[in-house]
């Protein structure tokens with residue numbers, strides 16, 4: 051075992067990690083030398099190190115797919131600056147016919163029956179582009195397959211009228227919305243219709259109508275255009291009783307996204323301020339607004355297998371925990387790759403899923419391992435961050451063995467997460483009940 | 498390891514009600530069956546606390 055110290059910017063504590071097993075401990079600065087020299091912490095860890103290595107290996111290499119991101123259309127009514135779906139596809143693309151969509155879900159059902167234990171439903175997340183532009187096919191598929199899958203829809207909310215909302219909520223479909231600013235001018239800086247119209251108020255209307263529904267969330271994409279507005283944005287989400295949000299760094303896979311890329315330090319500062327604000331609102335109101343992507347970093351540290359998002363792990367979840375289906379049947383490791391034809395691993399209607407998962411296109415993504423390339427291979431936090439995202443690394447930085455766009459931002463998040471753990475506050479940032487079914491596998495607290 | 502900026506100090510306010518003696522070492526790990534499938538463009542909110 052090789053322990054590495056990590057300065058977390060805390061007045062009293064420093065972290066030590068064994069990156070190979072994702073082991074960590076927080077050590078009071080005045081006891082660091084003594085702790086590293088040996089004693090109860092190292093003895094306890096030595097006993098468990100092999101178990102932790104096995105656990106991490108299972109999570110990184112032995113999962114089987116249990117979800118699919120289904121794009122029922124190439125089309126979208128919005129022209130967001132940073133979208134990872136190419137513009138021509140969104141403007142002029144094809145819908146998936148209703149019978150094709152049904153046939154696809156039937157094929158996928160047969161595949162998932164081979165990977166999932168009986169009684170566990172696979173997840174289908176309708177994604178895009180804008181799934182509600184192909185509403186009839188979408189709703190017919192949900193009704194036809196409601197016993198076979200757990201469904202989610204990610205939507206820009208512009209087509210989420212009362213009937214659509216009643217349909218989805220009535221069937222327990224989880225709904226994700228997108229909003230980038232607390233005011234229309236901020237949202238409009240990145241999210242407008244092809245005709246240049248604002249969609250901000252439509253999203254607010256959907257949020258109002260979703261109030262009280264427990265399975266909805268909202269994504270804000272963090273760019274150079276909204277960094278200084280993340281605190282009021284979190285206030286808006288909390289006031290509208292969003293149960294969960296994500297504050298995602300813009301993925302710089304396609305060139306358009308890079309035009310609004312924020313700098314790491316500025317992003318970290320604004321992001322942490324927004325997360326702190328969500329915490330202050332929780333303390334004041336008793337109601338949580340979980341920032342899911344940050345909660346996931348906390349979970350990667352506290353309980354690696356309890357992660358819910360699979361971007362911040364290496365290899366990422368693309369092509370192994372989930373995959374993505376394009377409207378023509380094309381299969382990609384993740385939605386993020388749908389604009390990159392060389393990452394198409396095969397076609398659902400022609401190829402076997404096993405062959406697709408083993409295809410060179412998929413293997414490129416599932417083989418991206420932070421233990422094997424610099425600078426990640428010597429980084430103390432590589433298995434808390436996972437060096438997202440392979441699509442971004444490949445397109446922006448020139449290869450799979452490169453870092454993504456926001457290495458410094460991830461480091462800052464991990465340091466902040468460890469400070470919260472040192473201060474005993476981490477639970478405030480996680481979903482209530484996150485630890486149901488979770489057991490303690492290591493616990494050392496030395497006076 | 499650090500190939501980026503220095504950590505930002507003072508982001509977290511110290512806990513208001515800290516125990517008189519801070520532990521010298523804090524370390525823990527928890528585990529469960531893995532079933533995460535979210536990606537940065539979507540999180541599925543289907544885990545009910547009482548599952």
Ligand SMILES: C[S@@+](CC[C@H](N)C(=O)[O-])C[C@H]1O[C@@H](n2cnc3c(N)ncnc32)[C@H](O)[C@@H]1O
Pocket residue numbers: 126130132133134135177178179180181204205206207226227228229269270271298299300301302303307538
């Ligand atoms: C591509 S959209 C598809 C679903 C739907 N049209 C919507 O707007 O939610 C899914 C989410 O990904 C986000 N997104 C698109 N391009 C992105 C990028 N380059 N980086 C980060 N998020 C991005 C969008 O803002 C949206 O929240």
